[in-house]
Amino acid sequence: MTDLSxxxxxxxxxxxxxxxxxxxxxxxxxxxxxxxxxQRGDLLEQLDxxxxxxxxxxxxxxxxxxxxxxxxxxxxxxxxxxxxxIADVVTVGMVxxxxxxxxxxxxxxxxxxxxxxxxGSMQAHEEIDALRVLGVDPVDHLVLPRLLALLLVxxxxxxxxxxxxxxxxxxxxxxxxGVPAVEYLHQSLAALTWTHLWIGQFKGLLYAALVAxxxxxxxxxxxxxxxxxGEATTRAVVKALVWIVAAACATTVxxxxxxx
Amino acid sequence: xxxxxxxxxxxxxxxxxxxxEGRMVQRGLDxxxxxxxxxxxxxxxxxxxxxxxxxxxGLQQPLAGRVLYGAHxxxxxxxxxxxxxxxxxxxxxxxxxxxxAMSVGENLMLPMRLFTRLSATEREQRARHQLALVGLAExxxxxxxxxxxxxxxxxxxARALALDPPLLYLDEPSSGLDPVNATRLDELxxxxxxxLGRTVVMVTxxxxxxxxxxxxxxxxxxxxxxxTALDTPAALLAQGPARVREFLRRGRCx
Numbered sequence: 158m159t160d161l162s163x164x165x166x167x168x169x170x171x172x173x174x175x176x177x178x179x180x181x182x183x184x185x186x187x188x189x190x191x192x193x194x195x196q197r198g199d200l201l202e203q204l205d206x207x208x209x210x211x212x213x214x215x216x217x218x219x220x221x222x223x224x225x226x227x228x229x230x231x232x233x234x235x236x237x238x239x240x241x242x243i244a245d246v247v248t249v250g251m252v253x254x255x256x257x258x259x260x261x262x263x264x265x266x267x268x269x270x271x272x273x274x275x276x277g278s279m280q281a282h283e284e285i286d287a288l289r290v291l292g293v294d295p296v297d298h299l300v301l302p303r304l305l306a307l308l309l310v311x312x313x314x315x316x317x318x319x320x321x322x323x324x325x326x327x328x329x330x331x332x333x334x335g336v337p338a339v340e341y342l343h344q345s346l347a348a349l350t351w352t353h354l355w356i357g358q359f360k361g362l363l364y365a366a367l368v369a370x371x372x373x374x375x376x377x378x379x380x381x382x383x384x385x386x387g388e389a390t391t392r393a394v395v396k397a398l399v400w401i402v403a404a405a406c407a408t409t410v411x412x413x414x415x416x417x
Numbered sequence: 418x419x420x421x422x423x424x425x426x427x428x429x430x431x432x433x434x435x436x437x438e439g440r441m442v443q444r445g446l447d448x449x450x451x452x453x454x455x456x457x458x459x460x461x462x463x464x465x466x467x468x469x470x471x472x473x474x475g476l477q478q479p480l481a482g483r484v485l486y487g488a489h490x491x492x493x494x495x496x497x498x499x500x501x502x503x504x505x506x507x508x509x510x511x512x513x514x515x516x517x518a519m520s521v522g523e524n525l526m527l528p529m530r531l532f533t534r535l536s537a538t539e540r541e542q543r544a545r546h547q548l549a550l551v552g553l554a555e556x557x558x559x560x561x562x563x564x565x566x567x568x569x570x571x572x573x574x575a576r577a578l579a580l581d582p583p584l585l586y587l588d589e590p591s592s593g594l595d596p597v598n599a600t601r602l603d604e605l606x607x608x609x610x611x612x613l614g615r616t617v618v619m620v621t622x623x624x625x626x627x628x629x630x631x632x633x634x635x636x637x638x639x640x641x642x643x644x645t646a647l648d649t650p651a652a653l654l655a656q657g658p659a660r661v662r663e664f665l666r667r668g669r670c671x
Contacts (some may be wrong), residue, residue, distance in 0.1 A: 167439060196532060283514035287576075290474050291528055292503045 177296075177374045181304065184296040194297045195305075203306035208313065215318045218259050219251070223261055223322030226250050227329035240334040244344035247326035253353040254360070256319030261364025264307065264314075271370035273393030275377055276376025277386035285377065300373040306351035307365040315361030352417050358399055360408055365403045371397035425487065427452050427584055427616050428473065432482035437468040441480055445643045448635055452583070455610050455617040457650070459664070460637035466620040467511065467588055469637065473511075474508050474586055475499070475619070504532070506584040507577025509591060513569035515561035521548070521572045522557040528579045533559045547575040551605060567598035574605065578615075585609065587619035591626050603629045624668025636661045 168176065187193040230246035276299060279285050285295050323345055330336040372393045379389035419584045426449035434444035442465035450456050471477045473484055475491050481642050484491040484504045492501070515524050525544035535543065548554055550582055551571040556564065564572060577585055590606065591599035607630050609615040621627060627634050628650045634651065636646040638660060645655055646661045654665045 279517070282512055282517070283510040284516050286471075286476055287508070287510060287514040287516070289476055290503065290508045291531070292500050293531060 173378055174374055177377070178370065180294075180296045180298060181370065184301055187297065188301060193301065194277065194293055195301045196298070197297070199302040200305055203302045204309060206271075207268055207303075207306045210311035210313060211264060211310070212317065214267065214315050215263050216321045218263055218375070219256060219318035219322040220325040221258055222255055223247055223325030224329055225295055226255065226322070227326030228333065231329060231334045232398075235334055237321050240330070240336050241340060241344060242336060243330045243336055244323075244328060244341045245348040246271075248345040249353055250346040251322035251326075252321045252349060253359045254357070254409070256315045256322055256366055257357050257361035258401070259322075260311065260314045260318050260361055261368060261401045262398065264365060264368045265345035265371070265394055265401065266312075268303075268307065269368040269393045269397040270390050272369065272372030272391045273376040273379070274386060276373055277379030277389040280377060280379045281366075281381045281383065281386055283381075295377060300369075302357050302375070303373055304366065304369040307369045308362060311361045312358050315358060316366075319357060356412055356417060360405065363404050363408065367400040367404060370396045371400060426450055427486070428618070429485040430473070430482065431485065433469075433472065433479050433484065434481035435468050435472045435477070436480050437463060437465065437477075441642070442468055443637055443642055443644070446479065446482065448644065448647055450584070450616060450618055452616055453610060453614055454632040455606060455619065455630050457631035457634040458618065458620045458637065459622070459624070459627060459634050459668075461639045461664070462622070462640035464637045465642075466637055470586055470588055470618070470620050474506065475503070500638070504580055505582055506586055507580065507582045509570065509573040509577045509588060509590065510585045511588040512538075513573040515563065515564075515572055515576065516559050516567060519561075520551070520557070521559050521561060524561070524572065525576050525579045528576070532580060544575075544579070547578050548572070550578070551575045552601070562591075564594050567595075567601070570594070570602060571605070573658065574609075578609075583614075584616045584618065587617060587621075589621055590619055591623040599623060599626065600629075602626075606630045622668070625664055627665075628669070636664070 184193060188195055227243055227247050230250075231243045233296060234240050234242050234246070253256060277287070277301070285299070288295050288298055306324050330341045331338050375389040375393035375396065379385050428450040429445050432449050433446035434441060435446070436442055444467065458469060460466055468477070472479050473491075478492055486505055489498055489502055491499070493501055515521065516527070519527065520542050522541065525547055525553070526540045529540045529543060533540075545554065545557055551574050553568055553571045553575060554580070556568060556572060561569060574585070574587070574590075589605070590602050594602065603626050606617055606619070609660055610617055610630070619631070631650055633648060634650050634653055635644055636657070637643075638645040646657045648657065650665065653661050656666070
């Protein structure tokens with residue numbers, strides 16, 4: 158009998174991820190050419206659950222991180238009598254790095270896991286096969302609405318998160334280090350530049366995309382039983398967090414080396 | 418794209434070899450499906466029945482051989498032809514595979530919304546008609562999770578009929594059902610063939626169902642890793658290979 162083993166070999170996890178990224182790029186290309194089967198209703202549904210429902214937890218964590226940053230930065234700056242710069246530390250930190258990072262982390266835990274569980278469950282119950290049999294690309298139908306929804310809401314979540322984080326530094330600066338409130342706000346505005354803003358927004362978009370891709374990739378390639386769905390969910394969160402931290406590191410080094 | 422001469426087989430498998438999870442499970446499969454017949458694919462658990470079905474509907478690439486709908490090879494044709502071939506069949510998966518985020522009615526209307534020019538009203542009328550056809554007229558607004566096993570299978574058959582295909586694939590239509598519901602499903606399959614002229618290919622473990630509705634049965638042998646018999650159920654029981662006769666006899670006694 159002919160040796161059939163080469164055709165039976167399955168792609169590795171990394172190959173699967175690359176193939177999935179390629180499929181998403183092709184789907185985005187179809188969308189841009191107006192040939193996608195993306196349903197507007199699906200996108201609106203995903204916008205609802207990714208935006209308004211994720212906002213409170215993003216604001217809460219950003220508030221706490223802003224407060225922590227102010228205390229920590231203030232304690233160090235206080236030693237050299239530079240408490241006035243607490244606002245700079247908090248503003249630049251939140252707007253440029255931590256607003257996006259905290260949003261990405263929250264989205265990974267909240268939505269990356271949910272995407273993986275939903276799509277994994279659909280995979281286990283052959284719902285995705287039912288789409289494929291019809292000729293409906295699951296990337297068009299299931300991944301694009303989730304990816305686009307996250308990309309659309311990410312700037313708002315990052316923006317609100319950063320704003321709340323900066324404001325959270327105010328009571329710490331005023332109460333613990335005696336910085337006048339007006340001076341804190343003035344110094345914050347002075348520290349805020351367009352460069353910090355767009356870099357923060359870019360990073361937030363990147364993290365949101367990574368969360369959506371990790372969740373959907375794991376869900377679509379989950380096994381066909383309940384345990385496999387659970388494993389896919391765990392992998393999605395871990396993968397999203399690792400990708401986010403790696404992207405944060407890479408972009409920070411990249412932008413800093415370019416002088417931004 | 419036309420469906421060709423009505424006397425020609427609807428589907429033909431030539432030298433088909435199929436695999437699952439990195440191993441080959443069946444090879445050398447040669448058979449035809451005639452218009453208006455019910456063909457049952459039978460064999461022991463794990464012999465590759467459902468895997469074969471997944472190859473016939475294009476979900477998996479064969480390791481060798483071809484699946485022909487008319488003159489077109491399902492796995493080696495351009496995208497437009499492939500899309501047209503998909504319109505020739507509907508598929509009922511083993512557990513129904515209804516899209517859980519939608520109501521039963523929406524499950525039926527999604528294919529119509531994507532692939533027809535029907536208005537929303539026409540889509541709803543047609544979906545309600547298909548549900549009535551399978552005896553599930555009251556299920557339009559229900560969520561799939563609210564359906565019993567038998568109702569879910571009926572809803573899945575209705576969805577498979579949504580685009581009015583001439584060929585239906587059914588994966589274990591009576592598995593997990595009580596005898597009453599299993600008999601109802603057999604009656605429905607007979608109705609689809611006799612009154613609506615549909616062709617049905619079904620994978621099943623239910624030997625009573627095979628004798629009740631199948632015109633022919635194809636036996637996949639797990640040990641030989643190929644098909645060892647294709648005939649009417651009665652002929653297989655009377656003069657089929659020994660392993661097939663034993664399989665059918667034990668199945669009927671179970």
